[in-house]
Amino acid sequence: MAKLLDVLNEKLTGKNVRIVLPEGTDERVLQAAVELHKGDKVEPVVLGNAEEVKALADKLGVSIEGIEIIDPKTSELRDELIASFVERRKGKATEEQAQTLLNDPNYFGTMLVYTNKAAGLVSGAAHSTADTVRPALQIIKTKPGVTRTSGVFFMIRDEEQYVMGDCAINPTLDAQALAEIAIESAKTAKTFGMDPKVALLSFSTKGSAKTPETEKVTEATKLAQEKLAQETELAGTVIDGEFQFDAAFVPSVASKKAPESPIQGDANVFVFPSLEAGNIGYKIAQRLGGFDAVGPILQGLNAPVNDLSRGCSTEDVVSLSIITAAQSL
Numbered sequence: 001m002a003k004l005l006d007v008l009n010e011k012l013t014g015k016n017v018r019i020v021l022p023e024g025t026d027e028r029v030l031q032a033a034v035e036l037h038k039g040d041k042v043e044p045v046v047l048g049n050a051e052e053v054k055a056l057a058d059k060l061g062v063s064i065e066g067i068e069i070i071d072p073k074t075s076e077l078r079d080e081l082i083a084s085f086v087e088r089r090k091g092k093a094t095e096e097q098a099q100t101l102l103n104d105p106n107y108f109g110t111m112l113v114y115t116n117k118a119a120g121l122v123s124g125a126a127h128s129t130a131d132t133v134r135p136a137l138q139i140i141k142t143k144p145g146v147t148r149t150s151g152v153f154f155m156i157r158d159e160e161q162y163v164m165g166d167c168a169i170n171p172t173l174d175a176q177a178l179a180e181i182a183i184e185s186a187k188t189a190k191t192f193g194m195d196p197k198v199a200l201l202s203f204s205t206k207g208s209a210k211t212p213e214t215e216k217v218t219e220a221t222k223l224a225q226e227k228l229a230q231e232t233e234l235a236g237t238v239i240d241g242e243f244q245f246d247a248a249f250v251p252s253v254a255s256k257k258a259p260e261s262p263i264q265g266d267a268n269v270f271v272f273p274s275l276e277a278g279n280i281g282y283k284i285a286q287r288l289g290g291f292d293a294v295g296p297i298l299q300g301l302n303a304p305v306n307d308l309s310r311g312c313s314t315e316d317v318v319s320l321s322i323i324t325a326a327q328s329l
């Protein structure tokens with residue numbers, strides 16, 4: 001974790017990237033805002049009722065002087081954001097519905113990002129994944145060429161660092177979506193200083209089993225390799241599959257099961273065939289393998305929005321804010 005953050009801190013020095021923290025009345029979030037405001041990397045924009053936020057700061061014994069606090073219910077930006085929301089939702093929300101939705105700090109905060117008043121958003125300390133992510137899917141939407149957003153975890157243990165996805169968003173995936181996730185995961189790995197070697201995982205290695213499930217991953221590998229050829233920013237990246245995990249990760253198994261592959265047990269980005277596999281897989285690495293799991297980091301959106309776990313600490317809010325700021329550069 002320290003190494004990942006070192007790389008990002010260096011990139012962000014002096015940038016004061018504006019990141020919205022919609023949960024300003026959560027102790028951990030407010031503490032994180034105070035900490036971030038002291039530095040020069042992330043400038044927090046805290047949402048909440050100013051008096052409630054001030055009362056919490058007094059209770060915590062921290063100073064919030066100089067930190068921008070916006071109350072979604074009374075902000076002078078409301079009319080502009082409501083009009084922009086109705087326009088963006090094109091017939092899917094009336095002005096009356098927008099009035100109500102923009103009382104929700106996640107919707108309000110996401111609109112601040114959409115209208116370029118902030119570069120990214122970090123929420124979820126007190127909201128479910130769905131409530132945090134839905135406004136981003138509806139408003140910020142995916143980048144051109146990406147049909148689905150997905151969520152990866154950085155798995156970190158001492159000097160080892162891997163990316164695993166999708167572990168957070170899409171319950172089911174077809175070959176096209178899996179291929180997109182392979183490309184987006186490679187880009188995320190690269191943003192964070194890695195040299196991506198992407199393995200698409202299955203319960204089969206290079207045709208050792210043939211079922212609709214394995215063939216989906218074989219097809220996704222082909223599509224991802226074709227896409228890779230168009231992605232100049234990913235020059236040097238390797239993508240291959242389908243692999244069982246050991247064939248992607250253990251050189252002696254790779255040499256037996258996939259001797260022709262450019263990946264010989266040195267994969268560092270793992271793409272799972274479904275959300276079930278991904279979510280279970282990263283938690284096994286975390287709990288049995290002793291890896292720190294940082295994320296989920298959402299990828300494929302036009303601007304970064306990231307989801308905290310409800311069990312997060314102040315340190316987690318600070319780290320995810322730094323990661324989100326780095327994604328916006």
Ligand SMILES: CC(C)(COP(=O)(O)OP(=O)(O)OC[C@H]1O[C@@H](n2cnc3c(N)ncnc32)[C@H](O)[C@@H]1OP(=O)(O)O)[C@@H](O)C(=O)NCCC(=O)NCCS
Nearest residue numbers: 129130133134137138142147148149150167168169170171
């Ligand atoms: C992400 C999630 C919240 C979206 O659910 P939802 O809000 O019911 O989704 P809907 O189908 O109503 O879609 C809402 C909007 O988001 C868009 N959307 C949904 N999934 C998307 C995706 N993966 N990528 C991009 N856009 C997506 C839809 O196109 C729709 O846009 P529109 O309103 O402009 O037409 C849902 O897929 C989910 O709960 N996933 C699992 C999350 C989870 O529990 N993870 C494990 C713990 S980390």
